[in-house]
Amino acid sequence: MGRSPCCSKVGINTGAWTTAEDKTLIDYILLHGEGRWRNLPKTAGLNRCGKSCRLRWLNYLRPDIKRGNISDDEEDLIIRLHKLLGNRWSLIAGRLPGRTDNEIKNYWNTTLRKKARGDHTSPSTSSSKSPTKQCNKKKIKKKLDKVELPHQQNVESNVSHVVKALDCSDHSLVTPNKSSDQYIKETSTEPLVQQPSTPNHNSTINQSPDLVPDIDFSNICFTELLDSEISGLLGPDNFRHDEMGEYAPRSSFSEKSIMEIPEEFWSTVDEHNLYSNSNYLYFADCIADWLV
DNA sequence: AATAGCAGCAACCGCAAGAGC
DNA sequence: GGCTCTTGCGGTTGCTGCTAT
Numbered sequence: 001m002g003r004s005p006c007c008s009k010v011g012i013n014t015g016a017w018t019t020a021e022d023k024t025l026i027d028y029i030l031l032h033g034e035g036r037w038r039n040l041p042k043t044a045g046l047n048r049c050g051k052s053c054r055l056r057w058l059n060y061l062r063p064d065i066k067r068g069n070i071s072d073d074e075e076d077l078i079i080r081l082h083k084l085l086g087n088r089w090s091l092i093a094g095r096l097p098g099r100t101d102n103e104i105k106n107y108w109n110t111t112l113r114k115k116a117r118g119d120h121t122s123p124s125t126s127s128s129k130s131p132t133k134q135c136n137k138k139k140i141k142k143k144l145d146k147v148e149l150p151h152q153q154n155v156e157s158n159v160s161h162v163v164k165a166l167d168c169s170d171h172s173l174v175t176p177n178k179s180s181d182q183y184i185k186e187t188s189t190e191p192l193v194q195q196p197s198t199p200n201h202n203s204t205i206n207q208s209p210d211l212v213p214d215i216d217f218s219n220i221c222f223t224e225l226l227d228s229e230i231s232g233l234l235g236p237d238n239f240r241h242d243e244m245g246e247y248a249p250r251s252s253f254s255e256k257s258i259m260e261i262p263e264e265f266w267s268t269v270d271e272h273n274l275y276s277n278s279n280y281l282y283f284a285d286c287i288a289d290w291l292v
Numbered sequence: 293a294a295t296a297g298c299a300g301c302a303a304c305c306g307c308a309a310g311a312g313c
Numbered sequence: 314g315g316c317t318c319t320t321g322c323g324g325t326t327g328c329t330g331c332t333a334t
Contacts, residue, residue, distance in 0.1 A: 014303080014304075015302095015303075015304095016302070016303080017302090017303085049304090051304080051305090052303075052304075055302090055303065055304080056302090056303085059302075059303085060302075060303095102301085102302075102303090103301085106300070106301050106302085107300090109300095109301095110299060110300055110301080111299095111300090
């Protein structure tokens with residue numbers, strides 16, 4: 001017996017969500033909380049697939065969503081984290097409070113991928129072309145988009161346990177008993193609830209605006225490091241529940257940006273012998289210091 | 293003013309992991 | 314251990330508005 005579809009699809013609304021649907025979903029989740037997405041549409045009276053409801057909530061209606069342009073600091077952090085983690089959008093989003101994986105993924109695909117490729121051609125300068133060229137351009141672009149960047153191939157599957165440790169974002173932040181009208185009014189300007197206690201990347205990024213050096217950080221030592229017993233340093237013991245009951249990293253986590261590790265590493269690294277034990281151990285020390 | 297092409301982004305799809313039985 | 318269900322993730326699609334011609 002095969003997998004059953006998430007919904008019948010017959011007579012189910014698809015496409016853009018209406019204001020009324022949003023209100024219904026918000027009302028329901030504020031009252032009952034998140035979860036049980038499969039049954040949610042039926043019980044909430046929504047003519048939508050459960051998956052669609054979940055996506056709409058997580059990517060658009062959640063109280064802690066930060067709307068608006070991605071700042072330079074956020075952009076810088078995305079680039080750095082992508083270098084480190086590859087296309088693990090949910091993890092990258094976890095380090096950017098208020099940003100969703102979908103938003104970051106879109107931003108990367110539309111804006112940052114070009115930068116990462118070193119394509120500095122502005123849209124206006126590339127616009128003077130024949131119709132045939134324009135037509136071909138889209139096809140070529142589709143092909144190019146499928147080509148992975150070198151560093152993406154180097155992020156190994158054994159990152160997963162560290163990845164879990166890094167993912168301390170908390171999505172269950174709904175305050176019950178608020179009307180959707182009040183909710184919409186409040187969330188239109190400020191988040192309804194406090195942001196999770198995640199590191200303030202901006203402050204640290206400002207101190208070192210340069211990107212991680214050309215040499216691929218994730219390739220050189222991160223995956224190797226993860227194969228070792230040192231990876232235990234990044235386990236769940238390094239996280240705790242804070243006074244608000246939120247799952248949060250140790251205080252030092254919030255005082256030091258994740259991206260300081262490569263900064264520290266590269267500032268002292270033996271560049272002539274990148275794969276040396278001394279480099280490897282030094283990087284391990286950086287992580288240990290960072291977490292203690 | 294009309295049209296074509298492009299960029300941005302919300303939404304959808306398929307797959308996989310984990311939980312529960 | 315195997316099956317089903319639920320949830321989450323990443324890739325992809327398609328709509329919409331903007332810009333260039």
